[in-house]
Amino acid sequence: MDKICFGIDVGGTTVKCGMFRTDGTLLDKWEITTRTENGGENVLPDIAATVISKLRGKGFKEEDCSGIGVGIPGPVMRGVVPVAVNLHWGEKNVEYELGQLTGMKVRAANDANVAALGEAWKGGGEGHDELIMVTLGTGVGGGIIINGKIVEGIHGAGGEIGHMHVDDHITELCNCGHSGCLEQVASATGIVRLAREELTLDKETDSDLRTGELSAKAVFDAYKEGDLIASRIVNRFARYLGTALANIAAVIDPDIIVIGGGVSRAGECLTDIVGNYYRNIAFSSCQATPIVLARLGNDAGIYGAAKLVID
């Protein structure tokens, strides 16, 4: 019988679970609630219970299973989480504890990094072992894959693309405590920030953005309609992001760059304009590196987590 494995993406409210064949075929997908009470003491036992129940329910035995991969919303260093605020966890050795609970091999990594691995395995970067993924959501996350493996970093900070310093003139503080981070200009909230600035700088020009709720989606919708103010905002965003990606590419020279997260739902107009700025800046060898949209959406985490236990 083919081997199977589990990919688990732990979030602050739900735990997304996937059962996979080791060739990457998704066999089943479900969610459980993340019970964060009492320091999140139930999170790993709940995962162990749902995995074992699913395994048995589908008629598999423990020896059919390659293991359980887990994505965690926080830094992970060699299987250990120092702290995960959204789960109410202090230090937790996820690989050891979940391994004890299930008797299976467990591998854990940071959720943004795991999503990058998922996109490299079966998503927008399928078939590429050297990849940059940037996730544009409420914040800006990311993951670096080299030689098919996550670059975890010595403090679990690998792939913290959102905290690259991209502007000396921003004085407002980022969540990280510094100012001028990519996250402040390229996340959904960052794009709204740029929009407010542009609308204040130019009070004359007509713009759809002067009415209704300002959001990254509204900005990209207006951009697609040819709105001049929206075009300025999107160009600023794309310049920041394209430059940051070019700077990462100069250092690790990846095979492909994948852009995901809610903001990426804007579609190919986003990769097109970011690509224009990227190519204008990128070191010659890296200029042709493709920039593509993520394909797995919210499933990137379960795919990447499953891949952690496969090789």
Added chain:
Amino acid sequence: MDKICFGIDVGGTTVKCGMFRTDGTLLDKWEITTRTENGGENVLPDIAATVISKLRGKGFKEEDCSGIGVGIPGPVMRGVVPVAVNLHWGEKNVEYELGQLTGMKVRAANDANVAALGEAWKGGGEGHDELIMVTLGTGVGGGIIINGKIVEGIHGAGGEIGHMHVDDHITELCNCGHSGCLEQVASATGIVRLAREELTLDKETDSDLRTGELSAKAVFDAYKEGDLIASRIVNRFARYLGTALANIAAVIDPDIIVIGGGVSRAGECLTDIVGNYYRNIAFSSCQATPIVLARLGNDAGIYGAAKLVID
């Protein structure tokens, strides 16, 4: 008998050669001339001849030798050099050709990357498997080590730190064809460029730099003497470099950062001031990452090359 190996650092005028025990002990070190005539056709045969002659001369046999590592001044992709201008080479499969000539295992990589591996093995970054090295010479080179291995990049451009974009206002072109590269403000020639700017901007303030030849060394010498203009120059340099290093650290989160090359002879005052700017910008998890001076000088290449054929 302990195994030995060879580390070869090929330059445009000389080939530096080292014979090592596989524990990293340097047994012998010598140089031969790089014969670049006729498309550099003699370079690899000359290396083969000197290696075999040294091996036999020291009483070793081929089976005592783990192999030959080679650093090349140009991009290297999986052992193949697409072009190496300084050697007058077009495409050359270094690993295959030198392997055929010697009957030994050969591994080749870019010289700046190899120097980084040398510093990670036996230099300023000894004992660290996750390292950024930046080499401040006529240009700015670099190498990234992850999991103890060079990040070569898909086009052989891994570690091209010098071509990170760090300034939108520079209009002069870099050798790479773009403008605003780190190399234009942090190499020896880049520091002279900053010095000329500062001396032109402020024609009043006394400075030792107004007499004698302008050089990166002169700037750092004056800086150590408390020269105000030199201090402005060094602070600008350090801000650019510290920011670039912080941005790389946010992405790969290394264990240590090593600064080498001629400019690094300025000593600890350089790592001190670059470290100040680095810590001011770096993502919190990476703020304490040490920034140290390279230790192997011109021998970094032979050490790193030797390491290519060990494990």
